[in-house]
Amino acid sequence: GAGVSQTPSNKVTEKGKYVELRCDPISGHTALYWYRQSLGQGPEFLIYFQGTGAADDSGLPNDRFFAVRPEGSVSTLKIQRTERGDSAVYLCASSPFVPRTLNSGTYEQYFGPGTRLTVT
Amino acid sequence: GESVGLHLPTLSVQEGDNSIINCAYSNSASDYFIWYKQESGKGPQFIIDIRSNMDKRQGQRVTVLLNKTVKHLSLQIAATQPGDSAVYFCAERVITGRRALTFGSGTRLQVQP
Numbered sequence: 001g002a003g004v005s006q007t008p009s010n011k012v013t014e015k016g017k018y019v020e021l022r023c024d025p026i027s028g029h030t031a032l033y034w035y036r037q038s039l040g041q042g043p044e045f046l047i048y049f050q051g052t053g054a055a056d057d058s059g060l061p062n063d064r065f066f067a068v069r070p071e072g073s074v075s076t077l078k079i080q081r082t083e084r085g086d087s088a089v090y091l092c093a094s095s096p097f098v099p100r101t102l103n104s105g106t107y108e109q110y111f112g113p114g115t116r117l118t119v120t
Numbered sequence: 121g122e123s124v125g126l127h128l129p130t131l132s133v134q135e136g137d138n139s140i141i142n143c144a145y146s147n148s149a150s151d152y153f154i155w156y157k158q159e160s161g162k163g164p165q166f167i168i169d170i171r172s173n174m175d176k177r178q179g180q181r182v183t184v185l186l187n188k189t190v191k192h193l194s195l196q197i198a199a200t201q202p203g204d205s206a207v208y209f210c211a212e213r214v215i216t217g218r219r220a221l222t223f224g225s226g227t228r229l230q231v232q233p
Contacts, residue, residue: 004163033220040128042209042223043164056218091163100216107152107213109221111163 002026004112006092012118013082021077021115025094032075033109034067035091043091049075050097082119089114128207130228139197141227143210148191150212154221155184155195159206167195167208171215197229205231 005024013019025032031050035043045059049069057067064082069075079086093109133139145153151172156164168179170186170193177184183196193210207228211221 031219040226042211042226043221044223045220048219050219056220058218059220093163106169107215107219108154108166108169110166111156113161113163 004092004094004110006090006112006115008115009113010116010118012120014120015082015084017082017119019079019082019117021079021090021117023075023077023092023094023112025073025075025092026110027073028096029094029110030072030097031095031109032069033093033095034075034077035093037089037091037114039088046077046090079117082117084119087117087119089116128226128228130230132230132232133200135200135202135231135233137200139195139200139204139229139231141195141197141208141229143193143195143224143227145191145193145210145212145222145224147212147214147222148188149214149217150222152213152215153184153186153193154211155182155193156209156211156223157204157206158209158226164209200229200231202231202233205229 007022033048034046037043047067048056052072064080067077091114093111095109154169155167158164168184170177170184175186181198185194207226209226210224213221
């Protein structure tokens with residue numbers, strides 16, 4: 001079946017501009033995550049949605065970053081007044097809801113291909 | 121385009137050899153671990169996971185070992201193939217805690233034909 005998709009695949013913007021990055025999760029997955037990956041590093045958590053609500057936004061670096069998931073499916077990551085330091089690959093992941101029991105299930109997160117954001 | 125892992129530790133092996141990639145994790149409370157493979161220009165791809173109530177788990181050509189005493193995780197790839205060339209990340213979480221995964225810094229595996 002279809003995996004997680006992200007658009008655009010590449011985005012170049014000027015410093016100070018506003019950008020929106022879109023994520024289409026796997027159909028039926030209730031959990032959606034945004035991560036940011038800088039060159040040579042592992043992904044870093046930004047925000048997690050369970051359904052429509054942001055259950056954990058502790059990874060957002062500052063108030064220029066905001067994300068929504070109004071219908072519990074597609075999500076948009078919004079960055080205001082972009083800075084050169086925002087340049088990175090923004091990854092989206094989704095997963096089905098799994099109860100927090102130790103002895104069953106997998107907590108795998110399925111990643112999309114990412115959006116490479118370059119702020120000039 | 122840019123390549124993931126330009127400044128990462130690199131493990132170079134010959135095709136057909138076994139590879140061992142190591143990871144030291146940070147949180148002693150973590151009880152779930154995943155290995156991901158990431159090829160250039162792509163998102164991380166799940167390889168195998170393991171829970172803290174196990175110390176070894178095997179998949180197809182891969183084995184993950186967990187040593188909770190020293191907070192160490194390893195990924196063994198048998199009969200390494202050129203298609204295994206990628207950056208490998210371990211990730212951890214506490215099942216009853218935050219759902220976010222915490223990723224390690226990664227290792228680039230280069231398979232020489």
